[in-house]
Amino acid sequence: MQQGPWESFVGIIRSLLTPIGLGGSAEFIAILPFLILIYIIYLATVRATKISFRKVGMPREAGAGLIFLIRLIFFGIAFVAVLAVTNLAFGQELIALSALIGTAVGLAFSKSLSNLVSGIYVLAARPFRVGDYVRIGTLEGIVLEVTLNYTRLLLPDYNRQYVPNTKVLESEVTNFRIRIDDYMANRGREWIEEQDYESRVSMAVEKLRYLTKGDEIFRYTFDIHVHRDHSIQEIREIFDSLCKEWRFKFVQLPEYFYWSNTHLGLIFRFEIIVKEAKQLLTVGADFQEVLAQSVTRR
Template sequence: MSWWEELSSWLAWVSEALGPLLPYVEMLIIVIVAVVVERVITRRVRKAVRRLELPPDAGNAILLAVRVIILVAACVAILNIGGVHAAWLVSLSALGGTAIGFASTRSVGNLIAGIYIMVARPFSVGDYVRIDGLEGEVVEITMNYTKLRTPDGTTLLISNQKVLDSRVENFTYEGPGGRRLVRGSFKVSFDHSTPSGELEKALEALLERWAGRLPERPAFRLSKWDKGGKEYTFTFSVEKAGDLLAVRHELLREVLRTWEELKAKRS
C-alpha cells in the first residue's frame, strides 16, 4: 500500500471517528490557517514598507486590505462548511458590495488616491506645492486628505481624489550641498519707455545684490513681448516655505523701484 493510500485510509478513519464533530474541526483548522497566513503576510508587508520607506499610513492601509481579504476568505470557507450554499454567498457579497459602493464611492476613491499618493510620492511632507491653483506647504498627508499651510498661515484640506484629478506643481528641490530649497516666482510687466538692454542691466545689478541674501542668486527671463510692453518672470529660492511671501513682496518692491528710477532718469 502506497503512502497516499495509507493517508487516505487514515483520513477516512478520522472522519468516521469524529462524526458530527468533523465540521467544527474543519472550521478550527481554517481559523488556525487564516491566523498563520495573516501573521506571515503581515511580517513580510512590514518589512517591505520599511525597505521602501513608505509612510506609516500607507503601510497600515495595505495591512488593513490584506487582513480584510483573509477574513472574508476565512468566513466564506467556514460558512460553506456550515452548509451555506456558495451561490448565496456570491449573491450576498455582490449585494453588499453594491450597497457599499453606492454609499461610500467618494470615501473609497479618497482612500485609493491616498494610497497612490503615499506610494508614488508626487510630493512629501514639507514640500511647497500648487494644487489646482491652491498653493502652500504640505504639513500632513492622510488616507483621505492632504493638508496645506499657505504662506499667510491658512490651513487648507484638499481631498486626495481632487489631488489626483488636478495639476500638481512641486516647487521644492535639492539645492547645492543637498539643501532642501523652495522656488518662488512672480511676473512683472514693463512698458517700452525704457530700452530692454538698459532695463535688464539694472535688473542684473539688483539681483546681484540679492545673491548673498538668498541660498541661490535670483534670476529673471523675458517671458512675453508685444506692442503694449514686455513681461519678465523672476525666480528666487528660500530655505523655508514660510519666507516665500515676505521675500516675494520685498524683491518685487525693489524691482518696481529700480524701474521707476530708470524712468525718472530718462524723463
C-alpha cells in the same frame, strides 16, 4: 453516498458533542479551526506588510489604509467560508450573496479605495517629497506628510491643508525644488557659489561633493500686475532697484521678464531662488509685498 472530508470531520465533532447535548452545534464548532487558521495568516500578512513598509522607509501612517484593506479582504474570506461550510448558503445563493456583499463594500469604500490606489501611486512615483514646496492645482505650500490617503501641506498662511491623493493625481503638480546645476545648464550658465574655503583641499572636497550630489534649491516664480498708467521704463527702473536691494536675501539676484498683457495692464513674471522651502514663506512673501507696494504707490 460517500462523505467528503468536511462532512467526515463534522461527523466526528458531532459524535463527540452529542453526549453533552451540543451535537446540533457541530458545524459551527468545526469551523473554528479554519477561522483560527485564517486569523493566523492575517496576522502574518499584516506583519510582513509592516516590515516591508519599514524597510522602504515609508511612514507608519502611510500603511494604515493598506492594513485596513487587508483586514476587509480577510473578513470577507472568513464570512463567505462560514456561509459555505455551514450550508447556510450554497450554490447560486452563495455566489449571489458574495456578489451582493462585494458590491456593497465596493460602493461603500469606492472613494477610500480610489484614494488608497492614488496614494500608492504618489508614494511610488514620488513627484515630491516631505519638505518640498509644491503647487497642487490652486493650492501651494510645503509638503509636511505623504500618506496613502492624503498629502498634508503647510500653506503660505500657515494653515495645514489635507489634500486627497485622488486630487493630487487629477491636478497639475509643480515641484519648485530643482538641482541648481541642472537649472544653470538649462540657462546656459555655470553655477559658482560665493563661499570662502579654508584651503584648496577643502575646496576640492566641496567640489567633489557637489559633482556627486548636486545642490538642491527652490526656484519660485510669481506674477506682478502693473497698471497701464506706468511706463515700461519707469517699471523697469523700480524693479531693477528692488532686485539689487534684495540681492543678498536670495541665492542669486532676483530676475524678472515681461510675461503677458491684459486690458488692464502688463504682467511681469519674477523668479527668486532660495535654499530652504520655508524662506519662500518669509523672505519670499516679503519681497512680493514690497514689489506690489512699489507699483501701487506710484
